[in-house]
Every structure is written in C-alpha cells, then in structure tokens.
Amino acid sequence: MTATAAAPARPAPAAPLRVTWVQPEDLIGHELRQAAEDGRDAAELARRWQAAGGTTAPGRAGASPAPAGPALRALAGALLDELALLPCPSEADEPTELTAIQREWAPWPGDGGPRPDGGVPAARLEAAWLGRAAGCLLGKPVEKLPLDGIRALARSTGNWPLTGYFTESGLDPAVAARHPWNRRSRATSLAGNIDGMPEDDDLNYPLLGLLLLERHGPGFTTGDVARLWLDELPAGRTFTAERLAYRNLLGGIEPPHTARYRNPFREWIGARIRADVHGWTHPGDPAAAAAQAWRDATLSHTANGVYAAMFVAAALAAAAGGGTDVHRALRAGLAVIPARSRLARAVRRGIALARDEPTGTPAGFATVVDRLHSAYGHHHWVHAVPNAALLAAALTHAGGDFSGSICRAVSGGWDTDSNGATAGSLTGLLAGSPEALPARWTAPLRNRLATGVRGLDGIGFDALAARTAALVVPASPADRTKAPAP
Structure with a gap:
C-alpha cells in the first residue's frame, strides 16, 4: 500500500476588507444631513436615494449596515456630486474664506x-x-456612549456628579451590560488601569x-x-x-x-x-x-x-x-x-x-x-x-x-x-x-x-x-x- 501525502488544507477565505468613512454609500446619508443643516434643498435627491434602497446616515458608526452593490454605490457617488452643486443659503452668513x-x-x-x-x-x-x-x-x-449611558455608569459607581476618572469599582453588572465602555479605552483609561x-x-x-x-x-x-x-x-x-x-x-x-x-x-x-x-x-x-x-x-x-x-x-x-x-x-x-x-x-x-x-x-x-x-x-x-x-x-x-x-x-x-x-x-x-x-x-x-x-x-x-x-x-x-x- 502506497502512502500518499495529505493535501494541504485550504486557508479560510479572508473577510472582505471594508474601509469605513470613505465609501459613497456611507457618505451620502451624512451629506443629506449636512444639506439640511446648511439650508440646501435636497428633498428630491433624498427621495431618489431612499427609492433605490439607500439607508440613512449611521447614527454613531462610520459605515452603513452593509456594503452597497455596484449600482447603489454608483448612485451614491452621483448624488454626492449633485448635492455639491446645490445653492447653499448658509454661505452668506458662514463664509470659509x-x-x-x-x-x-x-x-x-x-x-x-x-x-x-x-x-x-x-x-x-x-x-x-x-x-x-x-x-x-x-x-x-465613555466616548460614543449616549448621555443616559454616561450618567448610568457614573451613578452606579458613586461618581455622579463626576469628580474623578471613571471606574468599574462597584459597577452593577446589569448597567455594564446595557452601557459597555468604549472597548479600546477600557484597559487604559479607567481608574486603577491608568499608567x-x-x-x-x-x-x-x-x-x-x-x-x-x-x-x-x-x-x-x-x-x-x-x-x-x-x-x-x-x-x-x-x-x-x-x-x-x-x-x-x-x-x-x-x-x-x-x-x-x-x-x-x-x-x-x-x-x-x-x-x-x-x-x-x-x-x-x-x-x-x-x-x-x-x-x-x-x-x-x-x-x-x-x-x-x-x-x-x-x-x-x-x-x-x-x-x-x-x-x-x-x-x-x-x-x-x-x-x-x-x-x-x-x-x-x-x-x-x-x-x-x-x-x-x-x-x-x-x-x-x-x-x-x-x-x-x-x-x-x-x-x-x-x-x-x-x-x-x-x-x-x-x-x-x-x-x-x-x-x-x-x-x-x-x-x-x-x-x-x-x-x-x-x-x-x-x-x-x-x-x-x-x-x-x-x-x-x-x-x-x-x-x-x-x-x-x-x-x-x-x-x-x-x-x-x-x-x-x-x-x-x-x-x-x-x-x-x-
């Protein structure tokens, strides 16, 4: 019986790279919100985006819930360019020069x-x-946390009104579950962890x-x-x-x-x-x-x-x-x-x-x-x-x-x-x-x-x-x- 070498295992496919804050479908919702703030009439462009299945601006994240397909991404780019051409009433009181x-x-x-x-x-x-x-x-x-989360975490640890760095000492697990700390900062910015x-x-x-x-x-x-x-x-x-x-x-x-x-x-x-x-x-x-x-x-x-x-x-x-x-x-x-x-x-x-x-x-x-x-x-x-x-x-x-x-x-x-x-x-x-x-x-x-x-x-x-x-x-x-x- 002749031994045969086992075929090398194929590596698992890598997760697709998603670069946030730059894709047109991520930007268009924010630009529509910006248009509402500076007085541009973007209602028709917003209707076209929503009719095509586009989503509103992410509330706290840098990306939409899912990447857009080619057609929707192309529409987002076209709408961004059209939004840039709309008259901007706020410029009279808010110049940049x-x-x-x-x-x-x-x-x-x-x-x-x-x-x-x-x-x-x-x-x-x-x-x-x-x-x-x-x-x-x-x-x-507490970066990115809503206001009620900040207050709940501080109150749960006896630090409200705030008088010192946030701490986990005494924190109610139920409060921690509802309002998790900023995960990148927890290990280095809570009292007792700071070095x-x-x-x-x-x-x-x-x-x-x-x-x-x-x-x-x-x-x-x-x-x-x-x-x-x-x-x-x-x-x-x-x-x-x-x-x-x-x-x-x-x-x-x-x-x-x-x-x-x-x-x-x-x-x-x-x-x-x-x-x-x-x-x-x-x-x-x-x-x-x-x-x-x-x-x-x-x-x-x-x-x-x-x-x-x-x-x-x-x-x-x-x-x-x-x-x-x-x-x-x-x-x-x-x-x-x-x-x-x-x-x-x-x-x-x-x-x-x-x-x-x-x-x-x-x-x-x-x-x-x-x-x-x-x-x-x-x-x-x-x-x-x-x-x-x-x-x-x-x-x-x-x-x-x-x-x-x-x-x-x-x-x-x-x-x-x-x-x-x-x-x-x-x-x-x-x-x-x-x-x-x-x-x-x-x-x-x-x-x-x-x-x-x-x-x-x-x-x-x-x-x-x-x-x-x-x-x-x-x-x-x-x-x-x-x-x-x-």
Whole structure:
C-alpha cells in the first residue's frame, strides 16, 4: 500500500476588507444631513436615494449596515456630486474664506486679555498639555456612549456628579451590560488601569501641530500641513473629515478642495482638536492664533468646522497671555468668528444657559445639558456645533475651574474625550502650573504620553512644554491688527 501525502488544507477565505468613512454609500446619508443643516434643498435627491434602497446616515458608526452593490454605490457617488452643486443659503452668513471671516471680526485688538512682552512660561504650557491629556482621558471610556449611558455608569459607581476618572469599582453588572465602555479605552483609561497617557488622536494632532511649527514656523501654509500628514500621519489613524481629506490628497486633489470633495464631515469637530498649539503659541493675540488655526483647518474643514478651530485657538491665546478669566477667553474666541454663524449662536446659547443655572456646584449643570441636547440632539455626536455649545457651557458654569470644567464637559456627552481635552487645555493654562492641577488627575499620567507620531512615543509633558515654549510668538501692536496671509 502506497502512502500518499495529505493535501494541504485550504486557508479560510479572508473577510472582505471594508474601509469605513470613505465609501459613497456611507457618505451620502451624512451629506443629506449636512444639506439640511446648511439650508440646501435636497428633498428630491433624498427621495431618489431612499427609492433605490439607500439607508440613512449611521447614527454613531462610520459605515452603513452593509456594503452597497455596484449600482447603489454608483448612485451614491452621483448624488454626492449633485448635492455639491446645490445653492447653499448658509454661505452668506458662514463664509470659509479668511478675508470674508475677518470682515466679521470686531475691531482688533479686542478683549483678548494680557499681552505679554515675552513668551509663555513653560510651567503654564506644561499645565496646558497635562490638562488636555487628563480631560481627554476622563472622556475616553465613555466616548460614543449616549448621555443616559454616561450618567448610568457614573451613578452606579458613586461618581455622579463626576469628580474623578471613571471606574468599574462597584459597577452593577446589569448597567455594564446595557452601557459597555468604549472597548479600546477600557484597559487604559479607567481608574486603577491608568499608567501614563495612552495614545489618542486628541493628543496626536497637537503633537503634529508642534512638528508643523518646528519645521515651518508660524508662516506655514495649508500645503505644509498636507505634506506633514503624508509624511507622519498613517491614513489608518485618521477619521471622518481628516480621512476624506487624506483620501483626496492621494487622489491628486489639492487644498482647499480637499475639504469639500465628497466630504460630508467638513463641519465636524476634527479641526478643533488641532487648534491648541496655535493658541498656546500666540499669547494675548487671538487674531493671529485664529488665522493660524484657519490655515490648518481648511485642509479638511469648511465654515463651522473651521470656526470651531478658530474659536478655540483664540480663546487659548487669550488664556496663554496670563489671564485667569475664562469668560474673557470665551469672548475672545467669539470675537474671531462670524456672529451669525450656527457655531457662534450655539456658543452664545451654551453660555447663556450656563449662566441661568446656579454655578459653583455641578448638580445644576445636568439641566443645562438636557436643554442643549434638546436643542442640538439632531446633529451627529461629532458635529462641531453641539460640541462647541457644550464646551462653552461647561467652562462658563465651572467658572474656569479645572476639575469642574473637565467633569462638566465630559458629563454632557457627545464627543466626550475631545470636549474634556479642550476644557482641560484652557483651564490648565488658566491654572498656570502643573502644581495647580489636582494630583488625582495628573499623577496617573506619570509624565508619559504614548503616541504613534514618529520620534515622540513616551515623551514627557515637561519636554513638550519646553519645545512649545520655544515656538511662542510674542504679541506686538502690529500683530494684533493683521493676521498672517493664508
């Protein structure tokens, strides 16, 4: 009997690769929602999409329930192009061009706070970096969870109103089953598990901003931002508007068209999380900080997405000047964006609602949050408008207090880690030094930041502060009256 070798087993077929956030069938629902927000009449295009079997925008995910067939995908692409040609009524009050935005500015200099002759102390910048990290880390385990889930998890563990990092200690298993933590963050961002700051895009982008200024200085162009991304930012680490801008770059599309072509996320929050370094390095000069943030933001965003970045950069510039008044910083942020824009109106509403509730204790802030969700809950949870309203409300209600601000920002839901990060950055600056921040927030960070940005993994916040301080552009009278050219 002759032995025969067994035939090698065939490998199981690989699961089809599904690249999210970029397929036409994933984008069309979001673009239809964007059209409703900016006033375009897209009713007929929406009917054609629904009649063909198309689905609405995913509520929290980056992909539709199932990939589309060739015919439906082709229709989605055609409809995206038709949507781009529709007249957009909101553009009259919400321009993207810098010169048009500047025409809306209040006379400058405005209420931008102190204008130091020298730089920003490294200790103040270290507090800003630490504050950004701590606020982000607080929000990481509940990112993407609905508001009722955040409240249920906090209450179940005796941490409501929020006073510290989320924990599993004492958590009711039934609550945990109904509202699971963000699975990517659970092991690194819950109290007891934190050992340094884990990687997050809310910190990666400020690191890229640092590299941008080190390589090109404050006169960088939007093209320089694009080249930095291609050199240092893996495409798989991008999401929403940034991923589509990246795709457009690889397809030969140049800025600022990278922000518009088949990019329904262009008014979402992504540009805002890139704004901090521009504010930190322009102490007392909100106009210059805002113009610098504009050149960064317009690679991937338009209108309200750009305003969110300008608003934050200007507010941070006011705080970096050495002031301690969060309300002045918010006024400086509002002064550099069009007053009739949806984002400016949302910020003013957030501030007004926060002022209507008793301040000093966090309990009344839940009422503010409920009112904001009632007003803006129709937006996607990553959209710039509702998140700007919540951020402004949290900072106002807490009076600029560090712990109160990050806890309120995260407890309000939506983009929890991004709102916590920005609130922590601003109030860290206002606090003035790492020692002024409560150790319960900063000690677990262990002066160590994990990142995929080349050459920076494991860097300390003190080292980041020193490098940032070397990039500070002191304000001058001339700088306050004109912004850098695009």
